[in-house]
Amino acid sequence: MLRSRISAAIAVVFAMIACAAIASENNVGGLRGFGWPNSDKDCFQSSSEVMINFCSDPKLLVIPMTFEFSGLTWPTARISGNGSQSSWCQAMAFHADGSGVVNAPVFTTGSPSIQALPLGSLTPGDEGVWHVECLMPQYAQLQRILQGSRP
Numbered sequence: 001m002l003r004s005r006i007s008a009a010i011a012v013v014f015a016m017i018a019c020a021a022i023a024s025e026n027n028v029g030g031l032r033g034f035g036w037p038n039s040d041k042d043c044f045q046s047s048s049e050v051m052i053n054f055c056s057d058p059k060l061l062v063i064p065m066t067f068e069f070s071g072l073t074w075p076t077a078r079i080s081g082n083g084s085q086s087s088w089c090q091a092m093a094f095h096a097d098g099s100g101v102v103n104a105p106v107f108t109t110g111s112p113s114i115q116a117l118p119l120g121s122l123t124p125g126d127e128g129v130w131h132v133e134c135l136m137p138q139y140a141q142l143q144r145i146l147q148g149s150r151p
Helices: 002-026 038-043
Strands: 027-029 034-036 044-047 050-053 059-066 076-079 088-094 100-102 115-118 129-136 141-146
Touching: 034 038, 038 044, 038 059, 050 059, 059 141, 076 129, 129 141
Parallel strands: none
Antiparallel strands: 027 141, 034 059, 044 050, 050 141, 059 129, 076 115, 076 141, 088 100, 088 129
């Protein structure tokens, strides 16, 4: 009896760990992103769990992602503009042959406060790999990308 309770408790702990791992992949922080082209990587710096563009010109931040489930996903960026200029983000999935699915850019309001920016729906490519590109003006912030299973 005791052995079965211990086994059940261990199973629950492993299930919780597995769920936490999946949740962390479905909720990717902006700190995982990198500046593109590589010459712009120094424009982005982290502060309080967000990536901020400190260069005077808008710069592109790329956040690599993986699909955690099959079918459509509805990603959302948690991002800001800088008060006078908007940030935009675009989700992209690619197939092994190099062809891809690209969503149209979605613009923020330019608000300096971080807000949820839905990026439409996206179907996984052959490899289950995708990324989000965000063009961010000076002082704009990217907090995270959320992968949703439905709108």
